[in-house]
Every structure is written in C-alpha cells, then in structure tokens.
Amino acid sequence: MSATLITNxxxxxxxxxxxxxxxxxxxxFYILAKRMEPxxxxxxxxxxxRPLVRVGRLAKYWFxxxxxxxxxxxxxxxxxxxxxxxxxxxxxxxxLIVGVSPNFxxxxxxxxxxxxxxxxxxxxxxxxxxxxxxxxxxxxxxxYQVPAKYGKGHxxxxxxxxxxxALLMLADSFFAASGTVSNTQKAQALQExxxxxxxxxxxxxxxxxxxxxLALLNATANIVHAITFYFLLCYRPFGIQFxxxxxxxxxxxxxxxxxxxxxxxxxxxxxxxxEVKSFGVKKFEDFTWKHMLDFYSCADxxxxxxxxxxxxxxxxxxxxxxxxxxxxxxxQHYPVFGSRxxxxxxxxxxxxxxxxxxxxxxxxxxxxxxxxIEYIDKIVDLRRGLVDDANVPQSLxxxxxxxxSRGNPYGKLEKKRADWIKAKDFQxxxxxxxxxxxxxxxxxxxxxxxISYDERMQSIGRASARILQSMGExxxxxxxxxxxxxxxxxxxxxxxxxxxxREHNTEAIRETGVRRIVTSDPHAFNALKHDYKDIPxxxxxxxxxxRGVREGKIQLRPLSENGKTFVYHDPCYLGRHNGVYEDxxxxxxxxxxxxxxxxERSRDRSFCCGGGGLMLFYEPKExxxxxxxxxxxxxxxxxxxxxxxxxxxxxxxxxAIKTAGLEGKMTAIDFTELVDQQIERPGTVQxxxxxxxxxxx
Amino acid sequence: xxxxxxxxxxxxxxxxxIELNAAGNDIERDxxxxxxxxxxxxxxxxxxxxxxxxxxxxxxxxVGGEDDEEVLRRQLAMGANRAxxxxxxxxxGSDGKGIATILKxxxxxxxxxxxxxxxxxxxxxxxVGGMLAAMLDLPFASLVNSIEPSEGKLKVSREIEGxxxxxxxxxxxxxxxxxxxxxxxxxxxxxxxxxVASVPIPTLTAADLSLDPGTVGKSAAKVVRIDYFTPVxxxxxxxxxxxREENAxxxxxxxxxxxGLR
Numbered sequence: 001m002s003a004t005l006i007t008n009x010x011x012x013x014x015x016x017x018x019x020x021x022x023x024x025x026x027x028x029f030y031i032l033a034k035r036m037e038p039x040x041x042x043x044x045x046x047x048x049x050r051p052l053v054r055v056g057r058l059a060k061y062w063f064x065x066x067x068x069x070x071x072x073x074x075x076x077x078x079x080x081x082x083x084x085x086x087x088x089x090x091x092x093x094x095x096l097i098v099g100v101s102p103n104f105x106x107x108x109x110x111x112x113x114x115x116x117x118x119x120x121x122x123x124x125x126x127x128x129x130x131x132x133x134x135x136x137x138x139x140x141x142x143x144y145q146v147p148a149k150y151g152k153g154h155x156x157x158x159x160x161x162x163x164x165x166a167l168l169m170l171a172d173s174f175f176a177a178s179g180t181v182s183n184t185q186k187a188q189a190l191q192e193x194x195x196x197x198x199x200x201x202x203x204x205x206x207x208x209x210x211x212x213x214l215a216l217l218n219a220t221a222n223i224v225h226a227i228t229f230y231f232l233l234c235y236r237p238f239g240i241q242f243x244x245x246x247x248x249x250x251x252x253x254x255x256x257x258x259x260x261x262x263x264x265x266x267x268x269x270x271x272x273x274x275e276v277k278s279f280g281v282k283k284f285e286d287f288t289w290k291h292m293l294d295f296y297s298c299a300d301x302x303x304x305x306x307x308x309x310x311x312x313x314x315x316x317x318x319x320x321x322x323x324x325x326x327x328x329x330x331x332q333h334y335p336v337f338g339s340r341x342x343x344x345x346x347x348x349x350x351x352x353x354x355x356x357x358x359x360x361x362x363x364x365x366x367x368x369x370x371x372x373i374e375y376i377d378k379i380v381d382l383r384r385g386l387v388d389d390a391n392v393p394q395s396l397x398x399x400x401x402x403x404x405s406r407g408n409p410y411g412k413l414e415k416k417r418a419d420w421i422k423a424k425d426f427q428x429x430x431x432x433x434x435x436x437x438x439x440x441x442x443x444x445x446x447x448x449x450x451i452s453y454d455e456r457m458q459s460i461g462r463a464s465a466r467i468l469q470s471m472g473e474x475x476x477x478x479x480x481x482x483x484x485x486x487x488x489x490x491x492x493x494x495x496x497x498x499x500x501x502r503e504h505n506t507e508a509i510r511e512t513g514v515r516r517i518v519t520s521d522p523h524a525f526n527a528l529k530h531d532y533k534d535i536p537x538x539x540x541x542x543x544x545x546x547r548g549v550r551e552g553k554i555q556l557r558p559l560s561e562n563g564k565t566f567v568y569h570d571p572c573y574l575g576r577h578n579g580v581y582e583d584x585x586x587x588x589x590x591x592x593x594x595x596x597x598x599x600e601r602s603r604d605r606s607f608c609c610g611g612g613g614l615m616l617f618y619e620p621k622e623x624x625x626x627x628x629x630x631x632x633x634x635x636x637x638x639x640x641x642x643x644x645x646x647x648x649x650x651x652x653x654x655x656a657i658k659t660a661g662l663e664g665k666m667t668a669i670d671f672t673e674l675v676d677q678q679i680e681r682p683g684t685v686q687x688x689x690x691x692x693x694x695x696x697x
Numbered sequence: 698x699x700x701x702x703x704x705x706x707x708x709x710x711x712x713x714x715i716e717l718n719a720a721g722n723d724i725e726r727d728x729x730x731x732x733x734x735x736x737x738x739x740x741x742x743x744x745x746x747x748x749x750x751x752x753x754x755x756x757x758x759x760v761g762g763e764d765d766e767e768v769l770r771r772q773l774a775m776g777a778n779r780a781x782x783x784x785x786x787x788x789x790g791s792d793g794k795g796i797a798t799i800l801k802x803x804x805x806x807x808x809x810x811x812x813x814x815x816x817x818x819x820x821x822x823x824x825v826g827g828m829l830a831a832m833l834d835l836p837f838a839s840l841v842n843s844i845e846p847s848e849g850k851l852k853v854s855r856e857i858e859g860x861x862x863x864x865x866x867x868x869x870x871x872x873x874x875x876x877x878x879x880x881x882x883x884x885x886x887x888x889x890x891x892x893v894a895s896v897p898i899p900t901l902t903a904a905d906l907s908l909d910p911g912t913v914g915k916s917a918a919k920v921v922r923i924d925y926f927t928p929v930x931x932x933x934x935x936x937x938x939x940x941r942e943e944n945a946x947x948x949x950x951x952x953x954x955x956x957g958l959r
Contacts, residue, residue, distance in 0.1 A: 274888075274891060274892075279888070387884065387886060388888070390775070390776075390883035390884045390885065390886075390889065391883065391884065392883075392884030394881050394882075396884075397882075397884050398711055400884070400886070401709075401712075401732065402711070402712050404886075404887060405709070405712060405730040405732070406712055406730060411709070411711050411712030411713075411730075412712075413713075413714060413728055414728075415728060455940060455941055455942075456942075494886055495888075496886055496887045496888035496891070497886060497887050500887060
C-alpha cells in the first residue's frame with residue numbers, strides 16, 4: 001500500500017469517525033430526551049435537599065459499590081467490571097477524541113502508568129464478560145429466571161449486551177496493540193503494553209505485520225470501537241443496561257429518610273389534603289419522577305425478589321417485576337419513535353390487585369437493592385390509589401371500618417381496651433396506672449390494639465409491665481383513651497383514617513404530660529417514632545431493657561432447664577426499619593445458661609414472619625405461609641425456641657409452628673415474656689405467666 | 698334505569714357485644730356502634746353496578762331519625778346519586794307493614810324501574826320487601842344472588858339446595874330482595890364521606906308523603922314486640938365457659954369422643 005493510499009484511507013477514516021461521532025451523539029441525546037418525557041409528566045418529588053449527605057451516599061453506594069458483596073460472586077464480578085468501566089470511560093473518551101484529533105492528550109488520566117492500567121482493565125473486563133455470559137448461559141442462577149406470568153426473561157438480550165462490551169474491549173485492545181507495534185516498528189518510541197494483558201497477547205500475533213496492514217488494523221479497530229461504543233450508548237436505554245447512565249442519579253436522589261413514608265402529595269400540607277382530587281398512584285403519570293427513574297435504573301439482578309417473603313411464599317408479587325413491568329409500560333407508552341400512547345390505569349392492566357396487597361412492607365427488597373431503589377413507597381402509593389377508588393379487599397373492609405368506629409381492627413369495645421391490666425393475679429402484683437384524670441407518670445406504655453385485645457398477646461403487655469416495674473419505672477397506660485397507632489392503616493393506603501387515629505392519639509398522649517414512651521410492639525414503635533410528630537421520644541422495650549441490664553437495674557437468673565436452643569427472630573419494624581438488632585441479643589446473652597444460635601437470615605437480612613397489623617386480616621393468594629418458611633429456617637439453624645420481640649411475629653410464628661407440624665418440637669415466645677421469667681426478683685416467688693410457652697415439650 | 702334501594706341502619710353485629718338490657722325489653726344500647734345493614738350494602742353495590750352498566754340513577758332511602766342520616770351519607774360516598782330520609786314522629790314504633798306503607802308512599806311520589814331491599818335486616822324479620830311489592834302491586838323476587846338486566850326485564854337467580862341456582866325472569870318494574878355475596882361491595886372511607894359532606898339529604902315527613910299518620914306508627918302496628926329473653930339451656934346442651942383456647946380444645950375433645958374425628 002502506497003503512502004497516498006494510507007493518507008486517503010486516513011482521510012476517509014477521519015471522515016467516517018467524525019460522522020460516527022456526530023450520528024452517535026445525536027441519536028443518544030434524542031433517545032435520552034424521549035426517555036425523559038415521562039419524568040417531565042410525573043408527580044413532584046423533593047430530592048434536592050442535603051447535597052453533602054447525598055454525595056456521601058454516592059461515594060458509598062455508587063462509587064463504593066457498598067451493597068454488591070452481599071452476593072459474593074455476582075457482587076465481586078460487578079465491582080471488577082465497574083472499576084474497569086470507570087478506568088476505561090476516561091480512555092474511551094480520549095480514544096474517541098484521538099480518533100479525530102490525534103494530538104489530544106487526556107489531562108490527568110493519561111501517561112504510561114494509566115495506559116498500563118487501562119490495558120489491564122480492558123483485559124479484566126473482557127474476562128468478566130466471558131464469565132458473566134457463561135453464568136447466564138450455563139449456570140443460569142435461579143434469581144434471573146422470570147416466571148411466565150411476569151413476562152419474558154431477557155437472557156439473549158443480556159448475553160448480547162455482554163458480547164458487545166467484550167467486543168468493545170477487544171477493539172480497544174487491538175487498537176492499543178496495533179498502535180504500539182506500529183510505533184515500535186517505526187522506532188519512534190519504545191512503547192510497551194502491559195505484560196500478559198489482552199493487548200500484549202494480540203501484539204504477539206501482529207508483531208510481524210507490514211506497516212500498511214498495521215495501519216489498516218489500527219484504523220479498523222478504531223472504527224469498530226467507535227461504532228460499538230455508540231451502539232451500546234444508544235442501545236442501553238432500551239433495556240436493563242440503562243442503569244450504567246441512570247444509576248448515578250438514582251443513587252444521588254435516593255430516599256434519605258427511609259423509615260418515613262412518602263407523603264400523599266409532595267408539597268401539599270397534610271391539612272390541605274382534602275383539596276387533592278385523587279390520592280395515590282392510579283395511572284403511570286401519578287408516580288413521582290424519582291420513582292420513574294428507579295424503573296430505568298433497575299438492572300434486573302433479582303436480589304429484591306430473592307429476599308422477598310411474598311415471592312418466596314408464592315404470592316403474586318415480586319418487587320423486581322413491579323419495576324420491570326413498569327419499565328415495559330414506559331417503553332410501550334413512550335416509544336422512542338412515534339408519539340405517546342393514551343395512559344391507562346395500572347391496576348388491572350400491568351398490575352393485579354392481589355399483587356399490590358401482597359406486600360408485607362418488610363423492607364427486605366430495599367435493604368438489598370444495590371441501587372437503593374424504593375418499593376414500599378410505590379406499593380403504598382398504589383394502595384392509596386386503590387383505596388381512593390374504593391377498591392379494598394373484602395377481608396380488609398371490616399377491620400378498617402372497625403378501626404374507624406372503635407379504634408381497633410377487631411371491633412371490640414373501647415371500654416375494654418384496658419382490660420388486660422385487670423387480670424386477677426396480675427392486678428395485685430403489678431397495678432398499672434391509667435393516665436389522665438389527675439393520674440400522671442413519667443413514662444407511657446403504649447400497648448396498641450393487639451396487646452390490648454388479643455388474649456394471647458395480652459401476656460406481652462403484662463410481662464412488659466412487670467419488667468418496667470422491676471426497673472423502677474414510673475409508668476402508666478392510656479387505657480380507653482388509646483386507639484390503634486394506625487401503622488398498618490397508613491401502610492395499607494388509608495391515609496385519611498390514619499391521620500384521624502394519629503390526631504386522636506397525639507392529643508391523648510400530650511394530655512398525659514409523660515416524658516417518654518415505651519412500647520413492646522415494633523409497629524407502634526415505628527409509627528410513633530416516624531409517623532407521629534410532637535410527642536415525647538419513643539423507645540422499644542428491648543432498648544429500655546438492654547439499658548436496664550447494662551445499668552444493673554435488673555439482674556437475670558440463669559435459665560433453669562436445659563435442652564433449649566434459642567434463636568432470635570428480628571421483627572422487620574424493629575430491625576430493618578429501625579436498626580435495633582443488638583439490644584435484644586445483648587439481653588438474651590445476659591441470661592446465664594442461654595444457648596443461642598443465629599438463623600441464616602438474620603439482622604438486616606431477616607425474613608418476615610408474614611406481616612402484622614391489617615396483614616393478619618388479609619387473605620393472600622399464596623402457595624404456603626410465609627411464617628412456615630420462617631419457622632423452617634429456625635429449625636435449620638438448630639433452634640427449638642424462637643424468641644421474637646413483636647406481637648404480630650408471635651402470632652404468625654405460633655401459627656406457623658402448628659401449620660408446619662412442629663408442635664412439641666418448636667416453641668415461640670416473646671422477648672418480654674422470656675425476660676419477665678428470668679428477672680431476679682428477691683423475696684418473691686417466680687411464677688411465670690406463660691410457663692407452657694417455654695417449657696414446651 | 699332508575700333504581701331505589703331501601704336501606705336501614707342497624708347495630709353492627711361484628712363490632713358489638715349484643716346483650717339484653719336489665720328490663721329484658723330491648724338490647725343494651727350503650728356503647729353500640731351502628732352501620733348499614735349488611736345485605737342492604739350489597740343491594741346498593743348491585744344498584745351502582747347496574748347503573749354503571751346501563752345508565753340511570755341510584756337513590757337510597759331509609760325510614761328513621763336524624764342518626765340514620767349517617768348511613769345515607771355513607772351510601773352517597775359509595776356512589777349513590779341521591780338520598781332521602783323519611784322521618785316523622787308518627788313513624789315511631791311502626792311494624793313491618795308500617796315501614797312498607799311509608800316506603801310505598803315515597804315510591805309513588807317518584808318513578809322507579811327497580812326497587813331493591815336487603816334480604817333482611819339484622820334486627821328485622823324480612824317482611825318489608827315482600828309487603829312493599831304487594832302494596833305496589835309489583836312482581837317480587839327474594840333472596841336474589843345475581844341480576845342480569847336486559848330490555849324491560851331482568852334475569853335473577855337465587856340459591857337452592859345443594860348450592861345450585863335457580864334462574865327466574867322478572868318484568869320491570871319490580872322489587873327484589875338482595876342476598877349477601879351477590880357482589881363485592883366497594884370500600885367507603887372517611888375521605889369519601891367527607892367529600893359528600895355537603896350534599897343535601899332531604900327529610901320527608903308524613904305530610905310531605907301525603908301519608909295518613911294513623912296508618913303507620915305504634916298505633917297502627919299489628920305486630921308488637923313483647924319480650925326478649927335468652928333461651929333456657931335445654932337437655933343435652935352444654936355451654937363452655939373457659940378461655941378461647943380451653944374451649945377450642947374442649948370442643949375437639951367432645952367431637953372426638955363422639956366419633957366425629959378420625
């Protein structure tokens with residue numbers, strides 16, 4: 001090939017590259033603009049506060065890939081790919097510019113060391129693509145599967161994308177290798193590619209090529225690189241790979257106050273809600289822009305579904321498909337070519353009612369998502385929409401109506417709310433004050449409905465009262481002035497009723513003049529702590545007991561009988577939603593002679609018992625009970641006594657023990673009941689109320 | 698189709714502990730919470746669904762006092778187009794026939810193609826629907842658990858032995874008494890009720906209905922309540938007095954002892 005030919009080729013290569021750049025950039029921005037369209041039609045969302053905190057989260061969760069190692073192999077693979085991408089992104093940009101302006105030198109990220117690094121990065125990413133593609137083709141991890149009812153899986157799409165990235169790496173390496181060999185031949189400079197890297201390997205094969213062939217190879221690699229780069233850039237917004245672009249924003253704008261629920265409408269004060277025409281999410285455009293961004297960002301890794309108790313039990317819900325179905329909706333209704341389609345109600349088309357009501361709001365999905373995608377707020381918003389359209393399952397209508405008229409879901413008489421303190425022996429040994437009408441106390445024990453009315457769970461109230469008494473607390477209850485905290489009322493989408501309950505309780509609590517609140521019910525705890533305003537500080541009783549043990553206010557007796565192996569089940573609203581993992585464990589470990597094991601799923605990976613509050617009334621479509629799965633996990637851990645710290649967990653676990661046929665082999669007990677039995681009370685005869693619960697077999 | 702649904706406010710059996718008062722002439726009414734009679738709620742839902750299918754309007758009506766307005770308001774929140782309260786001191790103490798007489802006068806003032814009642818009130822005797830139909834000389838079908846509207850007539854079904862259904866044709870206008878389970882009534886929350894808080898609910902008196910007060914009320918009642926009592930424990934009957942768990946165990950034991958469990 002003559003020099004002219006090469007020059008001609010160079011000119012045409014130059015022209016070609018320039019056109020590829022121009023076309024690629026125009027296409028990408030056109031697609032991006034189209035993808036932004038639904039976000040511009042979305043509901044408001046306030047995500048622009050606390051920039052420093054947000055940047056910190058970006059550093060931890062995005063740049064630091066904090067949650068990825070929770071799944072070891074896939075997580076580490078992703079971290080390596082991500083690191084490679086970050087390194088190569090700079091190089092890709094410089095390469096693209098070098099193509100049209102050969103003298104360009106990328107500031108900072110350049111020089112021999114950086115070249116070395118990127119050679120290795122390309123090699124490692126290439127290998128990762130091979131591994132990831134083999135995982136998809138040969139290993140086929142269960143969590144990538146898509147049951148037919150949720151649509152189709154995208155294995156071909158995934159492998160195609162991985163292939164494209166591999167091609168990009170190859171082109172990059174060929175470009176680097178041919179450039180180096182060419183330069184060495186011309187003896188312009190002694191250049192070295194990184195030893196044992198992909199370019200190094202390629203270099204061995206092309207070392208003896210003629211300068212003309214090398215130039216051709218170099219140019220081809222450059223053009224293939226540019227085409228692949230832009231093809232990927234424009235193709236990503238059509239599938240799961242879009243997270244490469246959107247994840248940065250999803251993480252930056254992620255929810256900072258995870259425990260609190262999204263307001264009905266951002267920017268509308270609660271006392272102005274009557275002016276809001278429609279509540280919740282009914283059509284797609286009722287989602288907030290951040291929630292839509294989540295739909296784009298989901299990489300469909302399946303971790304949320306893998307941890308979802310509803311999905312595990314065969315309920316018609318998996319957080320992952322909630323997202324992927326919404327994304328498919330966007331692709332159909334906001335096509336890149338053509339105009340927007342008429343919006344439709346979501347429930348009844350892409351979502352089913354059962355799907356929306358199946359969620360226990362346990363938060364396992366949100367704990368797991370590497371991109372901090374939110375689910376509870378979306379579920380609650382969809383439920384708000386259903387409630388607003390009068391579309392509530394029959395099984396929930398009675399308890400909701402009863403909550404409205406009686407302040408408890410059981411429809412029991414208000415005047416009987418404090419009857420649990422009137423049990424024969426209890427009243428004499430541990431009189432409990434009913435606050436109000438001139439009776440005061442330092443601490444309020446907020447019982448909530450289940451402990452007030454459920455015969456079995458009243459025992460938790462009495463155990464708690466005896467413990468508080470032993471710790472020398474000056475405490476009392478609201479009695480008939482208490483109504484349901486409304487925790488599940490709110491999470492089931494009945495915002496108006498929740499606000500009425502909250503208003504009533506807030507006033508009742510403030511009237512007592514107490515300085516602090518203690519509760520044994522994590523749901524009440526979560527509601528009072530995060531949903532209520534202007535009330536004294538709230539603690540879960542396990543926190544108070546742990547402090548009591550630390551300060552020596554209570555001593556715990558050794559556990560008399562043996563053969564018991566205990567396991568602590570983390571209630572979702574104590575653990576995951578409020579971070580109280582260690583206090584109950586610390587107290588349990590302070591009981592001499594107590595043998596305790598951990599379940600595979602514990603602490604922030606705790607597996608829901610089946611859900612509390614109104615979920616006890618809901619009749620889900622499921623293959624098995626969530627609680628049964630949980631009890632089996634306890635058995636697998638080698639335990640025969642499950643300790644929990646939530647009345648709803650206790651209901652579900654005790655039920656599940658029977659359903660699973662483990663009666664006699666397994667027992668469940670509340671944390672307070674166990675502590676109450678083990679408290680050293682000098683001069684008194686120990687008579688635990690629930691002897692059977694602990695003696696068991 | 699112009700549809701009227703006759704409803705009634707009753708003590709909610711799922712949220713009250715019904716006990717007889719000391720005098721034995723009524724139930725204990727302190728601490729009672731009331732709601733719409735359950736079958737009536739299904740009747741309203743059915744009316745709304747028919748209206749949404751074929752057009753027209755739904756009116757709800759009740760005979761009672763000021764307190765009864767709350768159930769009418771609830772049904773408006775559910776989606777009824779209008780409501781009317783039939784209230785007059787002269788109506789107090791009416792028996793089934795008296796209530797039917799009052800409703801008949803209201804029906805005659807207006808025009809309805811279809812009149813629905815609940816199959817019976819929780820505190821009633823399932824009389825009003827049939828009597829109202831007879832007084833209006835309209836066809837009547839009771840215990841209806843499905844309705845298929847067509848031109849000028851309806852296909853209605855009722856459950857017969859063995860879970861089977863019997864299908865009947867009925868000409869419009871007609872009166873139907875609606876069985877629970879015919880549909881899934883929609884939810885009414887506080888927000889819905891608040892949204893209809895300012896919708897006026899007219900009160901009609903005996904005079905408004907051109908009704909002779911002598912034909913209704915206590916004086917005209919031919920069925921008079923004499924007494925309430927708890928039946929005496931008969932031979933072979935046993936009342937378990939323990940806790941829920943104890944009772945459940947005892948029942949299992951008793952059934953097993955008699956060969957009921959294998």
